[in-house]
Amino acid sequence: MTEPKKLRVATCSLAGCFGCHMSLLDIDEKLFDLLKVVEFDRSPITDIKTCGPCDIGIVEGGVCNAENVHVLKEFRKNCKVLVAMGACAITGGIPALRNNVDLWDCFQEVYHYGIGLENGQIPNDPELPLPFDKVHPINEVVRIDYFLPGCPPSADAIWQFLTDLAAGREPKLDYEMLHYD
Amino acid sequence: MTEHNVCDLPGIVARWNNDPANMVQILRDVQESCGTIPSDTLDQLAKLLGVPRVRIEATASFYHFFHAESHGAYEILFSDNIIDHMAGKEELKRYLCERLWLEPRKLSEDGLVYVDDTADIGLADQAPSMLVNGYAVPALDHSRLDLIAELIRNRKPLADWPPMLFEIPDNIRQAGPLTGEAFTPGAALLATIARGTDATLAELEAANLRGRGGAGFKTATKWASCRKAEGEAQEHAGPSQVLPGPLGGEPSVARFSGGAHYVVCNADEGEPGTFKDRVLLNSHADLVFEGMTVCARVIGAKQGLVYLRGEYRNLLEKLKSVLARRREKGLLGKSILGEQGFDFDIEIHLGAGAYICGEESALIESLEGKPGKPRNRPPFPDRCGYRNQPTVVNNVETFACAARIAERGSAVFTALGTPQSTGSKLISVSGDCQRPGIYEVPFGVTVRQILIECGAEDAHAVQVSGPSGTCISFREFDRIIAFEDLPTAGAFMVFSRERDMFEVARNFTHFFAHESCGFCTPCRVGTSLLRNTMDKLAAGKGSAYDMNEMKNIMHILLDMAHCGLGHTAANPVVQTMEKFPDAYEKRLMKLDFEPAFDLDGALSTARLITGRDDEWAHLAND
Incomplete structure (x- = not known):
């Protein structure tokens, strides 16, 4: 008997807090069931650094710097279905609070005037990702197929969403899974 | 500063009866006399009125015409409707800014003048237009702007500007039962008293009068339901006496104690492209006020309020003098036309530049001194309106229609229009046509007929009833103006083939x-x-x-x-x-997807800060 082909899934966290990935792990013992139908490509879980052809890409966090754009475009290129997971990916979320602060002021505060700093310098190493003047939701940079809301989305919501996709159903979350207070 | 004086805060608050419900009016007067609403004024107002500062701040920050920072002695706001753009507004604005050596939205260096945009100010037939310190100046062109720039540079007070700058013709191109026939003040009231309130309601019902604000709700149903609703008589507005008007001068209104029902006239004509209420109030105010008084007789109201949009500030004194004349003639006040117990008076409230206040429940919130945010409905105002009492809110034109029907009977309406939409409708025509202005047409008229009348052979599209209405293309010009096809509050903006929709x-x-x-x-x-x-x-x-x-x-x-x-x-x-x-x-x-912003451009600030220009400091905009 041949096993059905597993769905290949990649995940990443851009300008986020990894809370959505923690929620993904909160699926707990059902992770074993999940692993029967999916396998992971690039992901903080596997520590694979580049993304190959995948069925599903899941992105946590918004876009705050140039590197985020490269990662996002790599995901879009390789993933058949791209999912924005959590408030930051969908709206910019908490990191976007800096959008009301001038980037110059941010840098000055961090590298010049911060407590305990002496002769502070603004780093200019090409290895460091260059920040945008504002944080953007990921759907402003690439086309997104699904939005999975929540801060973070509950483990149940992520489970429901992934199993729906794996079974070839249009994902549908009940009201309780989208109700946060 | 030539224009603004020191603000007599206690005086203003007293003029508005020390009532926090008049907050919008109080703030308007502060703004008008000081040119701003400074932060410390809010503290003083909080003390004078005994309400928390945040409540005042909520209102002060909500309205476009209120601002804490100085806009100089001359605040110029260009009307920003598409019709103004088509008439060259952007170029004219640049021209004026150059003449005055300033940038838009920035107070000039000498602190004298400020130029910005505002939503349509109800002069689409005389576009482009603007407000100077709240007063409308229509039909702008280079020579008028030259004159205005000179007046400003010479610091001439607005009161000494040539009156011709502020002249606003009615532009009535086609008259009808409302605009074309003389009206004797009191005629509709006499007929109402003679006929009785039940029969008057029956006449409105028979005339099938429907609300002229665009929604088309039956006026008789609204009035009857409000009349039936029970209010609580309350002492709210202080002693019953005549107070000086908010801007000094002649007494504005008598304030009443008691009286549980209210009549509110919605004159917050904010829908871009609409200006028929401007014309009705300018030349047929008696008809409107009489309609309100007929309504008061029917529902048993003691007090009426007109919510006049701030952009029509120039009409205020004129309307007040009409009210004063009506009081002298016994058409307002105590025992109207000698009828014992028929007491009614009308007060005018000014808006402050918020389109949403045209929505009836937001309008009521604004009348109560709050930010104009729509209430949950139901309950509708006919049960729970101004001060939570039964309130009839009708459009200016609806009241004018009601007065005509009360005066002449329902036949004047049923003879015109279609069975579902009786009577006439004031259409405000603007845009690409030879004769923009007011057309009072019978309901059922086709768009094409209006286009022929106004000289728009080249029309390609018409926006009926403003941005929130319907855009129709040249293929649909045989559709009719009526509640059953194209309901409208009156806006009719014409676009020719050359316009980019x-x-x-x-x-x-x-x-x-x-x-x-x-x-x-x-x-x-x-x-x-x-x-x-x-x-x-x-x-x-x-x-x-x-x-x-x-x-x-x-x-x-x-x-x-x-x-x-x-x-x-x-x-x-x-x-x-x-x-x-x-x-x-x-x-x-x-065909697929384009980023919402310039990826590489959004890195430019950081490139500047870090001094980087390496490969990784750039993104391809592919």
Whole structure:
């Protein structure tokens, strides 16, 4: 008997807090069931650094710097279905609070005037990702197929969403899974 | 400063009866006498009125015409409707700014003058137009702006400016039962008293009068339901006496104690392209006030309020003098026309630049001194309106119609129009036509007939009833103006073949994003997303994805928004998309997807800060 082909899934966290990935792990013992139908490509879980052809890409966090754009475009290129997971990916979320602060002021505060700093310098190493003047939701940079809301989305919501996709159903979350207070 | 004086705060508060419910009026007077509403004024007002500062601040920060920072001795606001743009508004604004050596939205260096935009000011037939310290100046051209620039540079007080700058003709092109026939003040009231209130309601019912604000609710039903509703007589407005008007001078109104029902006239004509109420109030105010008084007789109200949009500030003194004359003639005040117990008076409240206050429950909130945010409905105002009492809110034109019907009987209406839409309708025609102005037409008239009358042979599209109404293309010019086909509050903006309907819709998305009251998220965010997406398309960065997104936003607005503003905010986009697809398609750069912002450009600040210019400090905009 041949096993059905597993769905290949990649995940990443851009300008986020990894809370959505923690929620993904909160699926707990059902992770074993999940692993029967999916396998992971690039992901903080596997520590694979580049993304190959995948069925599903899941992105946590918004876009705050140039590197985020490269990662996002790599995901879009390789993933058949791209999912924005959590408030930051969908709206910019908490990191976007800096959008009301001038980037110059941010840098000055961090590298010049911060407590305990002496002769502070603004780093200019090409290895460091260059920040945008504002944080953007990921759907402003690439086309997104699904939005999975929540801060973070509950483990149940992520489970429901992934199993729906794996079974070839249009994902549908009940009201309780989208109700946060 | 030549224009503004020191503010007599206690005097203003006393003029408005020390009543926090008159907050919008108090703030208007502060703004008008000081030119700003400084922060410490809010503290003083809080003390004088005995309300928390935040409550005052909520109101002060809500309205476009209130501001804490100085706008100088001359505040100039250009009307920003698409009709003004078509008449060269942008170029004229630049011209004036150059003549005055300043940039828009920045106080001039000598602190003298400030130039900005504002939503349509009700002069689309005389576009482009502007407000100077709240007073409308129509028909702008280079020579008028030269004159204005000189007056400002010479620091001439507004009162000494040539009156011809402020002359606003009515432009009535086609008259009818409302605008074309003489009216003797008191005639409708005499007829109402003779006929009795039940029979008057029956006449309105027989005439099938429907609300002229656009929604078309039956006036007789509204009045009857309000009359039946029970109010609580209350002592609210202080002693019953004649007080000096808010701006000094002649007494404005008598204030009443008791009286549980209210009559409110919605003169917040904010829908871009509409200006018929301006004309009715300018030349037929008696008809409007008489309609309100007939309503008061029917529902048993003691007090009436006119909510006049701030943009029509220039009409205030004239309207007050009409009210004073009516009081002298015994048509307002105690025992009207000698009828014992028929006491009614009318007070005028001014708005402060908020389109949403045209929505009746937001209007009532504003009358009560609060930010103009729509209430949950039901209960509707007929049961729970001003000060939570039964209130009839009708459009200016509706009251004028009611007065005519009371005066002459229902036949004057049933003889005109269609069975479902009787009588006449005032249409405010503007845009690409030879004779813009007011056309009083019988309901049932086709769009084509109006276009012929106004001289618009080249018309390609018409926006009926303003941005929240219907955009119709040249294929649909045989549709009729009537509640059963094209309901309208009166706006009729004509666009010729040369006009870009995409730009028309884009102007309207900016309007809605600016005018959303911010109360509900779908509207606050949805209108901004629509505006941003239209701007993206205008910049040549659009894709099919964006078109789809706008349709999705429309569904969200339609399903989730709290009031009509949100429900209709996507109409201009969706309708032009459907009827003028070419205007959109030529702007689509890619069929799939385009980022919403300039990726490489958004890194430029950080490049500047870090001094980097390496390969990784750039992004390809592919």
